[in-house]
Amino acid sequence: MGVRVGSGQGAVLIDLDQHPVLRSLNMEQEDWRWEDVFAADGQSRQAALGLIERIGDEEADRRAAEAIRLHDGYHPKHNPSGVDLDACPVCGREAFSADGQDDLGMDQGPGRCLVCGYERSPGLSDYLAAMAYYEVRWADD
Numbered sequence: 001m002g003v004r005v006g007s008g009q010g011a012v013l014i015d016l017d018q019h020p021v022l023r024s025l026n027m028e029q030e031d032w033r034w035e036d037v038f039a040a041d042g043q044s045r046q047a048a049l050g051l052i053e054r055i056g057d058e059e060a061d062r063r064a065a066e067a068i069r070l071h072d073g074y075h076p077k078h079n080p081s082g083v084d085l086d087a088c089p090v091c092g093r094e095a096f097s098a099d100g101q102d103d104l105g106m107d108q109g110p111g112r113c114l115v116c117g118y119e120r121s122p123g124l125s126d127y128l129a130a131m132a133y134y135e136v137r138w139a140d141d
Ligand SMILES: [Zn+2]
Pocket: 048, 088, 089, 090, 091, 092, 093, 095, 113, 114, 115, 116, 117, 118
């Protein structure tokens, strides 16, 4: 199956079944890697929740408004590989600033929330992208 990667005119259709991210998910010897990735993600979530509690709703809303200005989103000419702000999985605000698209084009790119500081690592990005990819494949079959 092919998946569209990127957006706009630079989008390409590639066969992802042999992508290293998907292959690594299928190999048991890679289990240790995911454990480390999930542990780091748990720590990042805890830290982000702690920060949200300290700064309060008012400051969080102010930061969310500021995020729109700070985020370097998609632009056909100036930032063709950029992506738009996304909802943060921890604080829920539209302030998750991904560095770009993930390798599978599933909108799970690594980055950081500009409100709570939650960080999605490149490893977790790979994992979430692969899960989203399988969901799409499964829906297709
Ligand atoms: Zn957040």
